[in-house]
Amino acid sequence: MLFKEEFLHFIWKFRLYHREPMYANPGGKIRVIHPGVSNKNAGPDFLEAKIQLDDTLWAGQVEIHYRSSDWLLHKHQDDLAYENVILHVVYEHDKVIYRRNGSEIPVLSLKGKFKETLYNHYHALINATSRFPCERQLHTVDALSIRLVLDRQLIERFENKTQAIYQLLDKNKGDWEKTFYYFLCRSFGFKVNTLPIELLAERLDLQLLKKYQRNPMQLEALLFGQAGFLEGPFTEQYPAQLKIEYAFLQRKHNLCPMPVSLWKMLRMRPENFPTYRLAQLSGLLQRHPNLFNLFLSVDQFQDYHKLFTLLPINPYWETHYHFKKPSVKTNPQIGTSSVQNILINTICIFLYVYGKYTDQEKYTERAFGLLSFLPAERNSIVAPYQLAGVAMESAATSQALLQLNKYFCCQKKCLNCTIGIKILNR
Structure with missing residues (x-):
């Protein structure tokens, strides 16, 4: 039976082999005092291991392969990083391996030393x-173990999103307001139109928008014009006026609009049309000139939602989702689920990153607190976990599950997951 190396890592790390008596070749009787720490970077598989060979105590690195000859196959003999390996753990010992100084590396073969039915379960x-x-x-795993896994995955999810913000912050020379504006615009793309709205944010500088925040018609003209939606002839007064305003602003600020073809609207619900989302974004920018500082100043979790309510959106959007396309009268304000999406994927992330960057724990705590306050997301990824018994307590749970699913479940990394390990160790 050919085992994957990751499975042998699992056997070694959790000492799932028959421990007595064991012998290394050469070296005699072996006692594993500590298997070492998994190495996530280049080099031997386990660091800081401690073993006793007969009467001699050794401390160093452990390398794991299916066959000992894999050492040569992977060309470790040419890599100085492997010179401090004190033990070569294999399933099948088929070749003697030497260090560069000519000394033989002790080998421990795991063949016959664990129940091979364990692999069948895996x-x-x-x-x-x-x-x-x-x-x-x-459902066989205790709730505490699941909770600990999800807590860790939530932190990992925050950390994974941190680097992109740091990179843009560095590009913006430490300007948090400008960096926040970019990611806030991005959140109004709601996945389908993330790319075009990112391009819009890059083409439409925040400082330029701030100049016109007290003139709604010009602010909206900048957003719709730069997005490419004001190209055609219009008979309705509102879009016709927007086109006139944009033509003036385009000449004044030397602006270049995006190709309107970049925006996606096919098979999309009307309330998710990019024109509708830009109208909402315009209302938010009109209502709150200094968005980032405003979001930092909120103390009560329920007040975050209030920042997105009763926005000054032009009445045209009560009867339109797109220019030239009238619709039944509706409420153009941002819906509850959309607000929650923005809070989860933008506001919470920025609170966490800002808290880490400035070493102010109150913001990182507020990020976790806000996620725990918001209801759990409902989607096709988290639903199966709920059906399997995971209690959907809040958005903190659903966000952690999204992280777990992406980086462990989808990649079948059960041997690196505490939940998978508990199931296999039953």
Whole structure:
């Protein structure tokens, strides 16, 4: 049976082998005092291991392969990083391996030292025909263990999003307001139109928008004009006036509009049309000139939602989702689920990143607190976990599950997941 190396890592890390008696070749009787710490970077698989060979105590690195000859296959003999390996753990010992100084590296073969049915359980787990590997067995894992995994995944999700903000902040020379504006605009793309609205934010500087925040018609003309929506002839007064205003501002500020073809509207609900979203974004920018500082100053979680309500949106959008396309009368304000999406994916992330960057714990705590205050998201990814028994307590839970699903479940990394390990160790 050919085992994957990651499975042998699992056996070694959690000492799932028969421990007595064991012998290394050469070296005699071996006792594993500590298997070491998993190395996530280049180099040997485990660092800081401690083993006793007969009467000699060794401390150093451990490398794991299916066959000992894989050492040569992977060309470790040419890599100085492997000179401090004190033990070569393999399933099958088929070749003697030497260090560069000519000394033989002790080998421990795990063949026959663990129940091979354990691999059958692992193989069945990662090949299960379910929406995620442990869907049918998740209910057997205690709630505390699941909670600890999700808490860690939530932190990882925040950390994963941190780097992109830091990079743009550096590009903007430390301007948090400008950086926040870009990511806020991005959130109004709601996945489908993320790319074009990113391009719009790049073409439409925040300082320029601020000059016209007290003139709604010109502010809206800048947004719709730069987005490419004011190209055609208009018979209705509102878009016709916008076109006139944009033509003036375009000449004044030497602006270049985007190709309107970049925006996606096919098979989309009217309330998600980019024109509708830009009208809402315009209302938000009119109402709150200094958005970033405003979001930092909010103390009560329920007040975040209020910042998105009763925005000054032109009445035209009560009867239109797009220019030249009248519709039944509706409320153009941002819907509750959309507000929650923005709070979860933009506001919480910025609170966390700003808190980390400035070393102000109150903001990182507020980020976690706001997520715990918001209701859990409902989508096709988190729904199976709920059906499998995970309590959907808040958006903190759903965000953690999205992270777990993307980086563990979809990649079948059950051996790196505490939940998977608990299931296999039952």
